[in-house]
Amino acid sequence: MEKKNINLSGPTKISHNKIYNLYCDNYDSLHYLFVEFQFAWFQQAYQALGDLDKYNILVYLYKENFVELNEIFKVKSLNEFYINPSFNLEKINIIKIAKSLIMSKETARRKILELEKEGILIKNKKTITVTLKAGLLQKPESTINSFSKILDYISYFLYKEKKVKKYYEREFFIKKIKERFTQILAIFLEYQIQYLLKRKKLANNDLEIIFIIGTLFYNQVMFLKKSKKNPHYKNEWVDSVLNIGDKKGLNAMTISDLTGIPRPTVIRKLIKLLKQKDIYKDENNLYYLVKGKFSANLNKHRLNNIKELSSTISRINNIIFSS
Numbered sequence: 001m002e003k004k005n006i007n008l009s010g011p012t013k014i015s016h017n018k019i020y021n022l023y024c025d026n027y028d029s030l031h032y033l034f035v036e037f038q039f040a041w042f043q044q045a046y047q048a049l050g051d052l053d054k055y056n057i058l059v060y061l062y063k064e065n066f067v068e069l070n071e072i073f074k075v076k077s078l079n080e081f082y083i084n085p086s087f088n089l090e091k092i093n094i095i096k097i098a099k100s101l102i103m104s105k106e107t108a109r110r111k112i113l114e115l116e117k118e119g120i121l122i123k124n125k126k127t128i129t130v131t132l133k134a135g136l137l138q139k140p141e142s143t144i145n146s147f148s149k150i151l152d153y154i155s156y157f158l159y160k161e162k163k164v165k166k167y168y169e170r171e172f173f174i175k176k177i178k179e180r181f182t183q184i185l186a187i188f189l190e191y192q193i194q195y196l197l198k199r200k201k202l203a204n205n206d207l208e209i210i211f212i213i214g215t216l217f218y219n220q221v222m223f224l225k226k227s228k229k230n231p232h233y234k235n236e237w238v239d240s241v242l243n244i245g246d247k248k249g250l251n252a253m254t255i256s257d258l259t260g261i262p263r264p265t266v267i268r269k270l271i272k273l274l275k276q277k278d279i280y281k282d283e284n285n286l287y288y289l290v291k292g293k294f295s296a297n298l299n300k301h302r303l304n305n306i307k308e309l310s311s312t313i314s315r316i317n318n319i320i321f322s323s
Contacts (some may be wrong), residue, residue: 013318018163019154020310026157027233027306032225033153034309037146039218041192042211046260048137049118052207054111056101056196058120058137059189061130064089066186078144078181085135089128102197102205140185147188148173154313176320184316191312195305202297208261212269213298215258216250216279216289223247233306238299242291249286 023030045055065087069076098108112128115121120137122129152170159167177184196207203209220241224231231240252270256263270287273279278294279287289295 013321014158014163014314016307016311016314018158019314019317020307022154022157022161022163023306023310024233025161026153027237028230030150030153030157031233031237032221033146033150035218035221037150038195039214040142040146042214043259044142046211050260051111051114052211053101053103053107054115056193056207057097057108057111057115058130058134060097060101060193061089061092061121061128063186063189063193064092065130066182066189069182070186074182075180076182078178081181082135084132085130086132087130089130090126092128093126101193102200144174144177145170148177151313151317154317173320176323177316180319180323184319187312187315187319191308194308198301199298202294202301206269208265209269209273211259211261212255212266213273213278213289213294215255216287217241217298219250220244220247220289234303238295238302239291242289242295247288249280249282249284249288251285251287255287 042052045052045059049055049058068089094105094108094112097103097112098105101108103111112121112123116123118133120131120134122131148170151173152168155164155168155173158164196210199210200207203213223246224241224244227244227246229240229244231237250258252263252266255261255270256266259266261269270279270281273294274281276292276294278289278292280290281287
């Protein structure tokens with residue numbers, strides 16, 4: 001999609017329903033960006049800690065801190081927050097973390113102990129301290145840049161369809177998110193955590209399985225993009241991703257390289273997925289996501305996610321244009 005630089009006046013708030021309808025109408029352009037964004041999120045998470053559940057715990061604690069700041073009507077810019085990004089949480093315990101992130105208490109306790117040993121968390125009775133070291137891991141410049149690209153495209157289509165008077169580019173959204181960093185990230189991280197947890201349930205709470213399947217899915221989505229086909233978002237899109245004729249799969253080594261997950265672990269999880277008939281391996285040892293129970297459930301979540309993502313974009317968009 002080519003976008004012309006448009007420069008008129010008039011920032012406008014926009015409703016959830018308008019963004020939802022716009023997302024559906026321009027699904028072929030917008031959803032590629034979203035898939036790329038989520039793939040990059042998983043890559044960043046695994047690279048940071050080598051453990052997706054530990055990263056999720058860290059993200060959850062940041063989200064809780066940002067929510068607390070919102071409750072006392074305190075907003076910090078990105079620069080203000082990262083002057084001293086350590087913080088204390090007094091109402092958080094292992095039971096709450098486990099319940100919120102779909103973990104057993106034993107798993108949550110073990111992961112938190114590992115984060116303590118790594119100097120990322122300090123647990124003292126009823127208080128958890130997120131340290132300066134965590135701030136170095138979690139500084140979300142790439143997340144802001146990637147999500148702002150989605151907001152850029154939303155803004156463009158809103159203008160193109162005459163819903164607003166001006167098209168705002170990515171740099172505008174990056175600047176605004178950084179200015180109201182804690183307020184906007186509280187909303188975004190709540191959405192992102194729920195997005196991950198709903199998919200985690202599909203894989204018996206195994207986020208590495210989701211990452212591996214997501215990598216196969218991402219590869220096939222990119223082949224659909226190259227084909228320049230524009231299937232209907234609801235009835236045809238996922239079938240096109242799974243069945244597009246000229247796609248090439250990924251081997252175990254490539255999946256390991258893309259995810260950072262050790263190759264033996266990748267192979268073990270691929271074997272499990274093959275037994276469940278959720279993926280297919282061809283004569284060249286290349287793997288593909290195929291039509292089956294997992295992809296059907298994933299597709300249901302994909303359709304529900306359009307509504308949830310549209311609501312999140314609307315809330316963030318309206319904060320940006322009211323500030």
